[in-house]
Amino acid sequence: TQTVSQSDAHVTVFEGDSVELRCNYSYGGSIYLSWYIQHHGRGLQFLLKYYSGNPVVQGVNGFEAEFSKSDSSFHLRKASVHWSDSAVYFCAASIGGGSGNKLIFGTGTLLSVKP
Amino acid sequence: DPKIIQKPKYLVAVTGSEKILICEQYLGHNAMYWYRQSAKKPLEFMFSYSYQKLMDNQTASSRFQPQSSKKNHLDLQITALKPDDSATYFCASRQQGTNERLFFGHGTKLSVL
Numbered sequence: 001t002q003t004v005s006q007s008d009a010h011v012t013v014f015e016g017d018s019v020e021l022r023c024n025y026s027y028g029g030s031i032y033l034s035w036y037i038q039h040h041g042r043g044l045q046f047l048l049k050y051y052s053g054n055p056v057v058q059g060v061n062g063f064e065a066e067f068s069k070s071d072s073s074f075h076l077r078k079a080s081v082h083w084s085d086s087a088v089y090f091c092a093a094s095i096g097g098g099s100g101n102k103l104i105f106g107t108g109t110l111l112s113v114k115p
Numbered sequence: 116d117p118k119i120i121q122k123p124k125y126l127v128a129v130t131g132s133e134k135i136l137i138c139e140q141y142l143g144h145n146a147m148y149w150y151r152q153s154a155k156k157p158l159e160f161m162f163s164y165s166y167q168k169l170m171d172n173q174t175a176s177s178r179f180q181p182q183s184s185k186k187n188h189l190d191l192q193i194t195a196l197k198p199d200d201s202a203t204y205f206c207a208s209r210q211q212g213t214n215e216r217l218f219f220g221h222g223t224k225l226s227v228l
Contacts, residue, residue: 102173
């Protein structure tokens with residue numbers, strides 16, 4: 001079975017700070033990883049994904065994530081956050097990258113950006 | 116995503132009643148999904164459909180029945196509603212066999228009294 005864990009339920013930073021939101025997964029084989037953002041009262045929106053190749057992937061709005069097989073991690077980062085980045089961030093995984101596979105989501109990390 | 120329409124946005128029901136949550140997607144996708152999000156549990160996968168056929172079902176209760184009358188529709192019928200069914204139900208879709216990105220609707224917030 002595959003699992004996705006997000007160890008931080010809530011992260012608070014100030015506008016302009018850098019931030020890293022952590023995601024760890026457990027699966028020994030080929031895995032597809034992604035991050036989604038959910039603003040209050042809205043559906044989830046895709047940020048970025050990794051399946052193979054360059055372990056550092058770029059997403060929208062200045063977000064990037066780095067895949068590490070040795071650490072079983074796919075942490076999300078942003079160099080300088082804006083108040084509008086306040087939202088819940090979900091890490092997600094599916095096995096093999098094949099068609100029809102469901103995405104399993106972590107518990108989410110609420111990012112609060114203070115002015 | 117505005118091209119995935121979920122109706123209604125808010126729904127209040129009494130215990131024991133039956134409701135249908137509507138989902139239509141206009142992205143031309145052939146795979147559709149239902150997820151549930153509540154205060155008690157994180158975003159939880161429920162069903163996946165591909166070409167109008169059930170692919171995966173992770174919902175233990177048969178009270179939850181997806182219905183696909185058209186290839187871009189995946190409604191969710193819930194019978195014998197319980198207060199624990201209170202949650203926000205998200206419909207999602209993607210093009211099977213491509214880049215795995217899911218597109219989500221805005222959700223239907225169900226409250227069972």
